Amino acid sequence: MSDLPTSVYLNEEGPREGFQIEAATIPTARKIELVDRLAQTGLRHIQVASFVNPRAVPGMADADAVVQGFRPVPGVEFTALWLNQKGFQRALGYRDRLAINGSLNLYASDAFLMRNQNRVPGQQRAAQHELIAMYQAAGVRVKRGFISAAFGCNYEGDIPVARVVRQVGELLEIAAEHGESIDHMGLGDTMAWATPESIRRVVGAVREAHPDLTILLHLHDTRGLGIANAYAGLQMGVRMFDSAVAGLGGCPFAGHKGAAGNVCTEDLVFMCEEMGIATGVDLDALIDCARLAEDVVGHPLPGAVMRGGGLARFRTASRAAGGGR
Amino acid sequence: MSDLPTSVYLNEEGPREGFQIEAATIPTARKIELVDRLAQTGLRHIQVASFVNPRAVPGMADADAVVQGFRPVPGVEFTALWLNQKGFQRALGYRDRLAINGSLNLYASDAFLMRNQNRVPGQQRAAQHELIAMYQAAGVRVKRGFISAAFGCNYEGDIPVARVVRQVGELLEIAAEHGESIDHMGLGDTMAWATPESIRRVVGAVREAHPDLTILLHLHDTRGLGIANAYAGLQMGVRMFDSAVAGLGGCPFAGHKGAAGNVCTEDLVFMCEEMGIATGVDLDALIDCARLAEDVVGHPLPGAVMRGGGLARFRTASRAAGGGR
Numbered sequence: 125m126s127d128l129p130t131s132v133y134l135n136e137e138g139p140r141e142g143f144q145i146e147a148a149t150i151p152t153a154r155k156i157e158l159v160d161r162l163a164q165t166g167l168r169h170i171q172v173a174s175f176v177n178p179r180a181v182p183g184m185a186d187a188d189a190v191v192q193g194f195r196p197v198p199g200v201e202f203t204a205l206w207l208n209q210k211g212f213q214r215a216l217g218y219r220d221r222l223a224i225n226g227s228l229n230l231y232a233s234d235a236f237l238m239r240n241q242n243r244v245p246g247q248q249r250a251a252q253h254e255l256i257a258m259y260q261a262a263g264v265r266v267k268r269g270f271i272s273a274a275f276g277c278n279y280e281g282d283i284p285v286a287r288v289v290r291q292v293g294e295l296l297e298i299a300a301e302h303g304e305s306i307d308h309m310g311l312g313d314t315m316a317w318a319t320p321e322s323i324r325r326v327v328g329a330v331r332e333a334h335p336d337l338t339i340l341l342h343l344h345d346t347r348g349l350g351i352a353n354a355y356a357g358l359q360m361g362v363r364m365f366d367s368a369v370a371g372l373g374g375c376p377f378a379g380h381k382g383a384a385g386n387v388c389t390e391d392l393v394f395m396c397e398e399m400g401i402a403t404g405v406d407l408d409a410l411i412d413c414a415r416l417a418e419d420v421v422g423h424p425l426p427g428a429v430m431r432g433g434g435l436a437r438f439r440t441a442s443r444a445a446g447g448g449r
Numbered sequence: 450m451s452d453l454p455t456s457v458y459l460n461e462e463g464p465r466e467g468f469q470i471e472a473a474t475i476p477t478a479r480k481i482e483l484v485d486r487l488a489q490t491g492l493r494h495i496q497v498a499s500f501v502n503p504r505a506v507p508g509m510a511d512a513d514a515v516v517q518g519f520r521p522v523p524g525v526e527f528t529a530l531w532l533n534q535k536g537f538q539r540a541l542g543y544r545d546r547l548a549i550n551g552s553l554n555l556y557a558s559d560a561f562l563m564r565n566q567n568r569v570p571g572q573q574r575a576a577q578h579e580l581i582a583m584y585q586a587a588g589v590r591v592k593r594g595f596i597s598a599a600f601g602c603n604y605e606g607d608i609p610v611a612r613v614v615r616q617v618g619e620l621l622e623i624a625a626e627h628g629e630s631i632d633h634m635g636l637g638d639t640m641a642w643a644t645p646e647s648i649r650r651v652v653g654a655v656r657e658a659h660p661d662l663t664i665l666l667h668l669h670d671t672r673g674l675g676i677a678n679a680y681a682g683l684q685m686g687v688r689m690f691d692s693a694v695a696g697l698g699g700c701p702f703a704g705h706k707g708a709a710g711n712v713c714t715e716d717l718v719f720m721c722e723e724m725g726i727a728t729g730v731d732l733d734a735l736i737d738c739a740r741l742a743e744d745v746v747g748h749p750l751p752g753a754v755m756r757g758g759g760l761a762r763f764r765t766a767s768r769a770a771g772g773g774r
Contacts, residue, residue, distance in 0.1 A: 128646075235767070276760070281767035316757060320680045321453075321724040348716035348753030352677035355645045384757065391673035399646040428673030432641060432709065435601070442560070442606035 129363035131402040133169070134389060135340070136162055137366050138417060139190075140171040140205055141373025141385055146421050148182035154420045155186070156193040161413050162369060163197040166405040167389075171203045172222075175211035191218050209258060216262055225267035226259035228252045228299060228306070230291045233277035236314070240272075249294065256302045266302075269295040270310035270342070274326060276317020283317075285329045292330050292337070308338040308364055313353065316346030316384070320356035327360040340364035343387045345371060345426065350387035351395060358401065367392050370414035371426035388427040390414050394434060407434045454688035456727040458494070459714060460665070461487055462691050463742060464515075465496040465530055466698025466710055468508045471746050477511040479745045481518040486738050487694060488522040491730040492714075496528045497547075500536035516543050534583060541587055550592035551584035553577045553624060553631070555616045558602035561639070565597075574623065581627045591627075594620040595635035595667070599651060601642020608642075610654045617655050617662070633663040633689050638678065641671030641709070645681035652685040665689035668712045670696060670751065675712035676720060683726065692717050695739035696751035713752040715739050719759060732759045 139159050143150060159172050172194060178185035191204060201223040206212045215224055230248055231237035237248055259266060273280075274288045292309055299306050311326060318326075327339055341357045343350045343365070354365060366386055373385035390410045393403045407429075414430035464484050468475060484497050497519060503510035516529060526548040531537045540549055555573055556562035562573055584591060598605075599613045617634055624631050636651060643651075652664055666682045668675045668690070679690060691711055698710030715735045718728045732754075739755035 235770070277767070278763045279767060279770070281764045317760060319720055319723045320677075345753065346757035347719055348676055348713065348757075349720055351673055352645075352680045352720065355677045355680065384753065388673065394672055395644055395674055395677065398644045428670065428709065432671035432673075434672075435642060438603045439606045442602070442604060445560070445604070 127361040128358050128399065129361055129401060131404070132358070132363045132365060132396055134167060134392065134403060134405070135169045135171065135364070135366045136167045136369060136389055137171045137386055138162070138368035138370065138372040138389065140174050141368045142370075142417065142421060143183045143190075144174055144176075144181055145373060146183045148178075148185055150183070150420060150422075152186040152189045152193065155190050158369075158413065158416055158420055159190065159194040159202075161416055162410075163195070163200045163202075165409040165413060166403070167410075168199060168404065169201045169203065171205060174205040174207075175214040176205075176207055188214070191221060194221075196221055212258060212262075216264075224262075224264050226256065226264050226304070227268040227270060228255060228266060228295055229270045229272060230295050231272045232283045232288050232291055233273040233280040235279035236273045236277045239279060249298065252295070252298045253302070256299070256304060260302065260304075266299050266304040267307045268310060268340075269299065269306040269308070270312060271295070272312045273314045273317075274311040275313045275322050276315065278315045285326050288326055289329050289333050292334060296334070296337070306337075308340045309334075310340040310342050310366070312342040313344055314342075316344040316349070318343065318353050319349060320352050323353045323356035324360055327357060327362060331360065338364060340366065342366040344384060345387050346384040350384075351391055354387055354392055355395065358396070358399075365392060369410065369427075370417040370430060372417055372421070384426060388414075388429075390427055390429045394429045398435070408436070452686040453683050453724065454686055454726060456729070457683070457688045457690060457721055459492060459717065459728060459730070460494045460496065460689070460691045461492045461694060461714055462496045462711055463487070463693035463695065463697040463714065465499050466693045467695075467742065467746060468515075469499055469501075469506055470698060471508045475508070475745060475747075477514045477518065480511070480515050483694075483738065483741055483745055484515065484519040484527075486741055487735075488520070488525045488527075490734040490738060491728070492735075493524065493729065494526045494528065496530060499530040499532075500539040501530075501532055513539070516546060519546075521546055537583060537587075541589075549587075549589050551581065551589050551629070552593040552595060553580060553591060553620055554595045554597060555620050556597045557608045557613050557616055558598040558605040560604035561598045561602045564604060574619065577620070577623045578627070581624070581629060585627065585629075591624050591629035592632045593635060593665075594624065594631040594633070595637060596620070597637045598639045598642075599636040600638045600647050601640065603640045610651050613651050614654050614658050617659060621659065621662070631662075633665045634659075635665040635667050635691070637667040638669055639667075641669040641674070643668065643678050644674060645677045648678045648681040649685055652682060652687060656685065663689060665691065667691040669709060670712050671709040675709075676716055679712055679717055680720065683721070683724075690717060694735065694752075695742040695755060697742055697746070709751060713739075713754075715752055715754045719754045723760070733761070 173187035173190045367389040368386040369389045371385045371388035498512035692714040693711035694714045696710045696713035718730045
């Protein structure tokens with residue numbers, strides 16, 4: 125009936141996604157506080173910053189200070205994002221603190237590729253070859269592939285499933301030509317077009333073409349379907365997700381103001397754990413982080429479980445009262 | 450793989466759910482404005498008020514005025530809620546404007562039943578017989594059955610699936626003893642304990658026991674799983690849902706402050722329509738109603754699609770630009 129995994133791996137992107145769109149007024153120490161607290165929840169991957177031009181993204185002007193400031197925790201992978209060679213070189217300076225993983229990216233929407241990168245598809249493919257060369261020159265292995273706008277695009281409309289499958293194949297081939305292998309392939313619902321059924325269709329088609337490929341879902345919650353889409357992914361056996369504590373963040377490039385952040389980490393953890401899918405995360409500790417995130421950014425964030433709370437306290441109390449006949 | 454219906458029927462409960470928990474400061478004319486606008490969206494069922502003690506629920510002090518004030522629309526069923534004989538008699542005074550349907554209710558949690566109704570299960574069953582007698586004396590047919598706390602309870606913890614199935618059977622038998630038949634059986638996630646998997650388990654077990662019974666889901670979104678739970682219901686063939694425009698409302702009796710309202714109507718409509726499931730509802734008109742609802746209550750409401758917007762405008766624009774290659 126379904127193909128639910130027994131465990132999932134979550135890439136926490138809240139600090140990077142969140143601080144990227146917030147005004148540059150959050151004290152660096154508070155960002156570091158959030159990262160350090162997140163590292164104590166059982167999360168195994170935390171993206172802490174983005175090495176981008178601070179004039180374009182003022183909230184990331186203190187990226188170096190954040191990366192220098194957090195406390196490394198054994199077993200937790202801390203990463204950063206970069207968009208070009210300059211950003212990559214900045215990240216390389218922190219190889220002692222950050223896991224530096226190469227990432228490749230194609231776009232399922234030509235129109236979005238043109239707007240976002242000013243490239244046609246052939247140029248984007250060529251750029252991936254150059255990226256690998258840059259990674260290999262630095263001794264960095266490719267880990268992640270990513271297909272942007274895999275479920276629909278504000279500039280191009282619906283995206284044929286076959287195109288996503290083709291681009292996944294192209295990205296795998298590009299990596300293979302250089303002796304690299306992609307550890308996991310992200311499918312990005314960049315502009316929140318996905319529904320649970322399109323998740324099933326696209327993930328199903330990619331799995332059919334590449335049965336051994338680990339698929340990651342990157343889901344935006346702009347239209348309220350993020351968690352439902354994650355569930356559909358779980359049903360298709362997906363066991364890697366990008367997510368953001370408290371629902372921090374949002375895509376500043378998505379072209380409309382309602383853009384919400386990634387699917388909320390603690391809501392996803394709650395759903396998984398309640399369904400018997402191990403996350404390795406302490407929900408109550410994560411809820412505390414979500415409340416801290418709200419305090420740090422100074423405005424309400426979209427997470428639900430941080431307000432509703434988990435169920436453990438009710439189970440404990442009802443058992444004590446002799447419930448559960 | 451799934452059993453998605455081709456269409457769904459939505460019971461819009463936003464006005465009743467919403468105004469029930471808001472302070473009594475919303476002008477009656479604005480409540481009527483929202484009801485009248487909702488009636489133009491294609492929704493076929495709108496619950497407009499609750500005939501309860503205004504001292505207990507100040508927001509419902511103007512229930513009569515709201516019921517007297519809205520404009521009836523052919524093909525739209527307007528209903529009200531009552532909790533006792535006095536409320537029922539008030540509703541009966543509006544048979545020309547309201548659809549008066551009998552409703553029966555058992556509780557899957559004894560502890561919640563005791564707190565909410567001060568009854569043990571035998572008393573609650575006896576009360577259903579008395580309810581039917583009251584309905585029949587007024588020439589009102591029983592339409593709805595409802596099992597509260599069917600997926601878990603803050604006071605009793607997890608609820609065995611078999612208990613829900615048994616109570617569904619009991620309610621059907623009680624109705625049958627009086628020559629009544631239940632049109633649809635609501636399963637209430639009163640305190641937001643459900644996950645997509647427990648929805649599948651409970652709905653599956655009820656369907657197995659009563660294959661011809663129409664099941665309705667009443668889902669609260671306190672922990673962010675409302676839409677995912679609705680999707681799981683759709684996968685199990687459920688085609689009736691209670692919902693609330695903009696996510697208005699919340700259960701004032703659920704015993705903790707984070708209680709959120711019903712699943713958001715326009716988010717549910719968006720998901721259904723995008724998956725090819727007909728709702729009969731004009732999404733853009735409903736989004737306008739959701740924004741109106743926010744204006745009427747004077748604070749943000751949890752709906753997502755009213756902020757993110759639908760996808761039709763992007764499809765139109767991208768087709769005009771020659772997209773969708």
